[in-house]
Amino acid sequence: MNARQSAGGFARRLIALTRKEFRQLLRDSSNLAIGVALPMMLILIFGYGLSLDVKNAPIAIVLEDSSPAAMDAVSSLQLSPVFSPLLLPSMHEAERLMQERRVDGIVRVPSDFPRRLASGDARIQLLVHGSEASRASIILNYASAALMQWPERQAERAASRPGDATGDAALAPAARASIRIEQRMWFNAANTSTWYLVPGLIVLVMTLVGAFLTALVMAREWERGTLEALFVSPVRPVEILLAKIIPYFCVGMGGLALCLLAARFLFGVPMQGSLAVFLLSSMLYLFVAVGMGLLISAITRNQFLASQAALLSSFMPSVMLSGFLFDLRNVPAVIRYIGNLLPATYFMELMRTLFLAGNVWPLILRDCAILAAYAVLLLGLARAVTRKRLD
Numbered sequence: 001m002n003a004r005q006s007a008g009g010f011a012r013r014l015i016a017l018t019r020k021e022f023r024q025l026l027r028d029s030s031n032l033a034i035g036v037a038l039p040m041m042l043i044l045i046f047g048y049g050l051s052l053d054v055k056n057a058p059i060a061i062v063l064e065d066s067s068p069a070a071m072d073a074v075s076s077l078q079l080s081p082v083f084s085p086l087l088l089p090s091m092h093e094a095e096r097l098m099q100e101r102r103v104d105g106i107v108r109v110p111s112d113f114p115r116r117l118a119s120g121d122a123r124i125q126l127l128v129h130g131s132e133a134s135r136a137s138i139i140l141n142y143a144s145a146a147l148m149q150w151p152e153r154q155a156e157r158a159a160s161r162p163g164d165a166t167g168d169a170a171l172a173p174a175a176r177a178s179i180r181i182e183q184r185m186w187f188n189a190a191n192t193s194t195w196y197l198v199p200g201l202i203v204l205v206m207t208l209v210g211a212f213l214t215a216l217v218m219a220r221e222w223e224r225g226t227l228e229a230l231f232v233s234p235v236r237p238v239e240i241l242l243a244k245i246i247p248y249f250c251v252g253m254g255g256l257a258l259c260l261l262a263a264r265f266l267f268g269v270p271m272q273g274s275l276a277v278f279l280l281s282s283m284l285y286l287f288v289a290v291g292m293g294l295l296i297s298a299i300t301r302n303q304f305l306a307s308q309a310a311l312l313s314s315f316m317p318s319v320m321l322s323g324f325l326f327d328l329r330n331v332p333a334v335i336r337y338i339g340n341l342l343p344a345t346y347f348m349e350l351m352r353t354l355f356l357a358g359n360v361w362p363l364i365l366r367d368c369a370i371l372a373a374y375a376v377l378l379l380g381l382a383r384a385v386t387r388k389r390l391d
Contacts, residue, residue: 054138055330056084058103060094063087064111073124073179074107076146083143098186099360101349104129105139107147122179130185131356132196135327144181151179187272187356198269199351200324202259203344204315206282209252210289211296211314212307218244218297219306237386241379245290252286263355273354277364281354284371285347289314291378298385318344343374 061074078085086103088094094106108125116122126143130136221227227240260278263269271278292314300306318324321335322344328336339345346367353360 054082054135054142054327057082057105057135057139057329059083059085059105059107059139059143060088060097060103061085062089062091062094062106062108064091065109065113067114069117070109070113073113073122073147073150074109076149077107077143080142080146082139083146098127098129099357100363101129101353101357101360104135105143107143123182124179125182125184127184127186129187131187131352132327134196136185140183140185144183147181148179194267195269195356196352197324198259198263198267199355200322200348202256202263202282202351203285203322203324203348204318205255205259206252206286206347207289207314207318207344209255210248210286211293212310213251214244214248214290214293215296215300215306215310216303217248218294219300219303222297222301223303238383241294241383241386244294245287245379248290248293249286252289253283256282256286269355271355272358273364274359277359278351278354281347281350281364281368281371284368284375285343287375288343288347288371288378291375291382294382295378295385298382314344317342318348321345322348324348343371346370 059077061077063070063074074085077083085107086097088097091106091108094103094108097103098106106125106127108127110123110125113122113124124147126140126147128136128139128143218227231237231240256279264271293310296309296313297306300309317339320326321328321339322342323339328339328345331339350364350367350371353363
């Protein structure tokens with residue numbers, strides 16, 4: 001009997017405690033967010049939104065020779081789902097578009113194509129933007145394979161019409177053609193993924209220091225009541241915010257200096273652009289990240305919530321949706337639009353452009369203007385939320 005009573009008491013206590021824990025779990029929305037929303041978000045992003053495949057890659061086709069043979073030679077590119085070709089009249093225009101990252105590659109058919117075709121030594125130049133090493137390699141392989149199909153098709157046509165002398169005469173040069181693809185990688189001559197990843201790591205470090213660390217440390221002060229003690233003093237909210245921004249801004253710039261030294265001397269990543277522009281754009285993004293951290297900490301006032309909010313809203317999107325690992329042009333439109341809303345996306349583009357391509361001013365001015373707008377918006381919201389908390 002005592003054993004039954006003991007077992008019954010144990011079961012009642014266990015059920016009561018389990019019920020209490022379930023109620024506490026359901027009352028705390030942050031637990032549900034971590035346990036349910038976060039796994040679902042990761043599954044959707046990795047399973048649906050991200051892809052290593054290359055589709056509809058913009059590529060410029062420059063036909064310096066407009067003969068039917070030249071147009072037929074590049075027809076495979078126009079029919080391929082991998083490419084989205086754009087016919088251009090000159091190499092100058094094509095090079096400008098590739099510098100601005102509006103095309104991923106250039107296929108150039110030189111003006112001496114018919115003469116070399118007749119002698120069996122035709123050449124086609126293939127230039128690819130190499131800042132993203134894996135994507136560039138895929139484009140090179142696909143484009144080369146598509147271009148090399150043309151001589152095979154011509155030989156098959158000639159073989160299928162053995163009795164047509166006129167057809168034989170017309171197809172003879174093409175049938176014996178031996179196309180040579182002259183490949184060249186721009187902005188990443190070493191064709192190494194390190195040159196592609198290191199500028200992106202700078203974005204992650206700046207995000208981690210500016211947003212995540214700021215939100216975590218500031219939330220700790222909210223929990224301990226040290227900020228309330230400052231609020232009852234004669235200082236104004238804007239002065240408190242500036243006093244909090246300056247130290248983390250200095251820490252972020254110190255981290256940036258270390259990243260720059262490591263990129264140059266440890267990994268050998270070249271700096272093609274202006275160092276002054278690099279520092280200016282980095283300062284703008286650091287203001288964005290610090291403003292995001294201040295806003296998160298002022299809203300949550302809790303270390304745990306602030307760390308999770310900073311992780312979900314800044315660091316993880318910077319890794320997965322900013323173009324750090326995956327090209328946003330290969331993902332569904334919804335995911336691409338979300339990525340284009342992130343300030344990290346534009347800073348990522350700036351870093352890779354300045355390191356590998358140089359001073360592409362249309363892109364630099366556009367991205368810096370966007371980062372400046374984000375900095376003003378987030379810092380203004382942080383000040384407004386802090387002022388409301390004081391009232």
